[in-house]
Amino acid sequence: MKRGSFWSWLWVIIGTLYFLLPLISTFDFSLRAKKGELSFLAYTRVFTDPNFWATMRFSLLIALFTIFLSIVLIAPTAYWIRLRLPKLRGIVEFISMLPYVIPAIVWVFGAIRTFSGTPFFLTNTLFGTYVLLTTGYVVLSLPFVYRSIDVGLAAIDVKSLTEAAQSLGAGWGTILFKVIFPNLKVAILSSSFLTLAIVIGEYTIASFLVGIKAYGPYMSMIGQNKTYESSSLAIISFLLTWAFMGVIQLLTRGKTSGSSMAGAR
Amino acid sequence: MSKNNSFLTDQKRDARKARPSSNSWRKWIGVVPFFIFALLFILLPSVNILAGAFRTNAGRFTLANFAGLFEPSILSAYWVTIKISLTTALVGGLLGFLMAYSVTVGKLPKAVRNMLMTFSGVASNFAGVPLAFAFIATLGRTGLITLILKNVLKLNLYALGFNLYSFWGLSLTYLFFQFPLMVLIITPALDGLKKEWSEAAENLGATRSLYWRKVALPILTPSILGAIILLFGNSFGAYATAYSLTGGFINLITIVVGSQIKGDILYNPGLGYALAVGMVIVMAVMMAIYYYLRRKSERWLPR
Numbered sequence: 001m002k003r004g005s006f007w008s009w010l011w012v013i014i015g016t017l018y019f020l021l022p023l024i025s026t027f028d029f030s031l032r033a034k035k036g037e038l039s040f041l042a043y044t045r046v047f048t049d050p051n052f053w054a055t056m057r058f059s060l061l062i063a064l065f066t067i068f069l070s071i072v073l074i075a076p077t078a079y080w081i082r083l084r085l086p087k088l089r090g091i092v093e094f095i096s097m098l099p100y101v102i103p104a105i106v107w108v109f110g111a112i113r114t115f116s117g118t119p120f121f122l123t124n125t126l127f128g129t130y131v132l133l134t135t136g137y138v139v140l141s142l143p144f145v146y147r148s149i150d151v152g153l154a155a156i157d158v159k160s161l162t163e164a165a166q167s168l169g170a171g172w173g174t175i176l177f178k179v180i181f182p183n184l185k186v187a188i189l190s191s192s193f194l195t196l197a198i199v200i201g202e203y204t205i206a207s208f209l210v211g212i213k214a215y216g217p218y219m220s221m222i223g224q225n226k227t228y229e230s231s232s233l234a235i236i237s238f239l240l241t242w243a244f245m246g247v248i249q250l251l252t253r254g255k256t257s258g259s260s261m262a263g264a265r
Numbered sequence: 266m267s268k269n270n271s272f273l274t275d276q277k278r279d280a281r282k283a284r285p286s287s288n289s290w291r292k293w294i295g296v297v298p299f300f301i302f303a304l305l306f307i308l309l310p311s312v313n314i315l316a317g318a319f320r321t322n323a324g325r326f327t328l329a330n331f332a333g334l335f336e337p338s339i340l341s342a343y344w345v346t347i348k349i350s351l352t353t354a355l356v357g358g359l360l361g362f363l364m365a366y367s368v369t370v371g372k373l374p375k376a377v378r379n380m381l382m383t384f385s386g387v388a389s390n391f392a393g394v395p396l397a398f399a400f401i402a403t404l405g406r407t408g409l410i411t412l413i414l415k416n417v418l419k420l421n422l423y424a425l426g427f428n429l430y431s432f433w434g435l436s437l438t439y440l441f442f443q444f445p446l447m448v449l450i451i452t453p454a455l456d457g458l459k460k461e462w463s464e465a466a467e468n469l470g471a472t473r474s475l476y477w478r479k480v481a482l483p484i485l486t487p488s489i490l491g492a493i494i495l496l497f498g499n500s501f502g503a504y505a506t507a508y509s510l511t512g513g514f515i516n517l518i519t520i521v522v523g524s525q526i527k528g529d530i531l532y533n534p535g536l537g538y539a540l541a542v543g544m545v546i547v548m549a550v551m552m553a554i555y556y557y558l559r560r561k562s563e564r565w566l567p568r
Contacts, residue, residue: 007367008368008371008373009367012373015444019388019445022441025409028409030402076298084292085293098307099307100548101545103502103504103519103548105519110313111306112526113534114310197390201395203505223401246383263502
């Protein structure tokens, strides 16, 4: 037992170092913008760059649209399938796993080839590319949003709740928004925050559809010519990810598992 | 339980008799938006890629695009991508498993487990551009660890042939999100090992190692292999991290697909489609194996 305990500590320490050393190095690097002393100059430069705020705002907006669209699309479907169409459960689950098979780079390739020509012409207008970007993120987040909501639905008695509401005279809107969705609060909120964490700094799809309008490509551009600022951006992104994951942990009380995984980006 | 069920089905039959028409077509409306979305934004692009792979620029049927996959540079791109995915999946899988083992079976304090789960959640989602920046600041030519090794231990990584912007550098970078993902996936499986099993084995006179070889590992094997497949797929399809770390100067299949989208080098739309189809085939085979394994693991372990 003593021996086992030693090895246990050793593996955890190795993993922790692997996690901490890059962060410490990056933080150290981000403080060296002024020669010969430690300062937050790189951070000041980032925060006073209007492009930082513009791209952050853009990506945040796209993330909010993504969250809205994916919840509106997935939650009623998952509910309806449990209630009335259990036969379709297999096929919907299969569809929701497809983004694991289609990596983001392949999706964006197919999407550009499909929607840039007749009859869609989505990439001809700015608005069209925003729409395509949003749908791309809905596809990317589909696996974990569906899974999280489906698990949430499994925990409540969908049939009885619906029948009870119906017998009290509730319509479908009332049932969904006043009975079912409040019961799925944790599932919806935690998958929303995961979507937020993934979409904000997303690079692959954004770089091909909207370029440096989005935060991911903006970071990449900074990285090409500003060393210290890029380190401070990495730290900022890390803190953001940490904050979002922290909220998820609070919501789910630490019961997150492998289902919190998006397709390859 | 069975009594309850029969009661429910009886009730359903009554309901159907009472409202004969409403159940037939109306119930399908609820799932229409989802299927339209899936058709438009998942199926259509995929079908388009598949069709494009069999078409010449003029629109005729051809197999020449697939012949392009066997050019040495493309074959090597697939090979390097598979090698890097396999390496990071195996090493990340092993380290992740050992860490998950330490906090579950290894009985480390609960606080360590909570800390591990938190950082795994963060690190497994900390990929792409900022991760590349972090590793440049760590192991790049002027990175902190590079300098410490050079000045303190007199160990010059770059003189020894190490390069962050090559195979091993990229592998080390991918590992940052690979092993935490393994921790997240495998911890629930380790939690699912019942105490009764090890106690029963002990009562029958088995040693700890015999229990692990004959009971625990066989039960865990499908979960472990399944998790390693997910890790493989996770780095096989990764583009953002590799591109921002190497600036596109590493021959990965995702990078080649990316340059086909931009149309900057060796532009050949037909080949781009074939490359994408090749990637989807690799991923589909992986996911099929994953599902087979998950079925097997569900016999013993809840998911």
